[in-house]
Amino acid sequence: MRWTRRRLGITLLGVMGIAIAAVPFLTDDRYLLKVLTFVGVNAIVVAGLALLFGYAGQISLGHAAFFGLGAYMSAYLTTTHQTPWLLAVLAGTGIAAAGGLLLALPSLRLKGHYLAMATLGFNEIMSVLFVELRGITGGNNGLSGIPFPSIGSFVIDTPAGIYLLVWGVAALAFLGAANLVRTRPGRAMRALHGSELGAVASGVDTTRLKVQVFALSAALAGLAGALYAHAVGFISPTQFSLEFSILLVAMVVVGGTGSLVGPFFAAVVLTLLQYVHALIPGLGNDVASVIQDWEVDISGMVMILTVIFLPGGFAALVRRKRIGVAVDGETV
């Protein structure tokens, strides 16, 4: 029985992958491609956050800052030092990972949810630094003229090319994460989410594990940020606010614990929420601006209602139907 379900799941994922890859060949609407590229960028961040929240049971309110770190690092290196694109993106990923490590080490040594507050503070600090370190970040004006992705003389400068690049990385991120949760560290993470005491008693170094997962998720956020910078060509401090961090948390919470597919779909839906007018051609600009205006309220309410009525998120809803056993987000 399990075998056929597994095959069904893989088939569905394959169809989805082909559909995503086919988009740029079906449309040449530049705006639509750009919006869908943003969805891919957010999906990369969510792959890491889903591991951190849904498997390791930790909340981060600072992933917009890691995203910003990656974006600024890569943008700065390519615009002022003419660093090759690939190196700059790697540097952006690296600095975000280092920042994550630095933040997680002190706060994860403690029981309780100090990390969430420390990450919130970190996001506020980075918001100040993105504005104040003008020599590097360009202050409130931000950085513009960020070059397109390129390797050697091969430049990816079409919306379709950038779309495929971002979604390729997103696919790799999710495949990597899916692999990780099936291996030993993945089982350790699940044990940790179930009961920290139990995990410790079974020989899991929980602190080390949490720090590693946090650094990995920060690295993915930095990578996504770097890709974003080269996709849009312009970045400014307001794009990396606490609000974005909380929105990312809303995506994984709504998507569900112990799942990668759930957070992925939540990321798609919640990101598209602010760009509905790109998807539905008949929709007037006034409707779109109302939705954009109320986006945070909607996401916040959806997050609260999910946690109250659907503990474990939408992924648990699907799982519950399938297995026929109540799965509580807390006690999986």
Added chain:
Amino acid sequence: MDSAALLQFAIAGLKNGAIYALVALGFTLVFGSTGIINFAQGEFFMLGGMLAVFFVRLGLPLPIAVIAGVLATAGIGLAFERLALRPRRDSGPLVLIIITIGGSMVMKSLSRHVFGGSELSLPAFSEGPSIVVAGAAIERQAFWVWGLTIIAVVGLTWLYSKTKFGRSMRACSLSHEASRLMGIDTARIVMVSFGLAAVLGGIAGVVVAPLTQTSFDVGARIGVKGFAAAILGGLGNPIAAVVGGLTLGLVESMSIAFISSTYKDVIALVLLLLVLFVRPEGILGRATREKV
């Protein structure tokens, strides 16, 4: 730097510190009865100031508007606990924390819709020029800040140590199960502690509004600082929250005096991380060992 200028900075530090202390007290209260960090604490601060301005604009006299602002904030705190947290009160801390994060998101965003996105200001509680002490000028509003902080600390200490209700709260912080078995209505304790935390946040927000102006997005930053103050002193008792708040305020204003004002907000977080690293139980806290 001459001594009058230094005194001026110290006074500014103690004034901000008292505000941090009030916010820290709110964290301490909720942490005490539920064991969770309430991420909406900073929004209570924001709501206090914004609602008071709103009531002044409705035409209410200032004292009434201020009290109404604090009471309305308390109402929101109670309603938030009853509607959003109570349904999941038997869940682990992670779930409850997420609800407070969602709550702060909605409170902040709704405030922008209701009160607008611009900075608002409230008239000072008592009019008149600043009072000059040894060459340093002190705004009259600062005395309101200190006075209300003292009242809040004395009131809370009294509540904790002398009343039956306070003893129930302390029992809750040790064990909900045991408290329930002893006949304590734990649900009521949790709700009231959210109400009181909202009152403290509201008072802080309303008393500082004439000094700094306020807007819909001030909650997160004051929340982090209040939490840093609570951790600095040691999460748990009211006196520690005040010691933490005043220390943080002084460190911050001395860093403005001797380093730069640009990075004053950075100081609070660095201090928070240092304390978490070196002495997680805070200045006055007692070390506890987690048994495995």
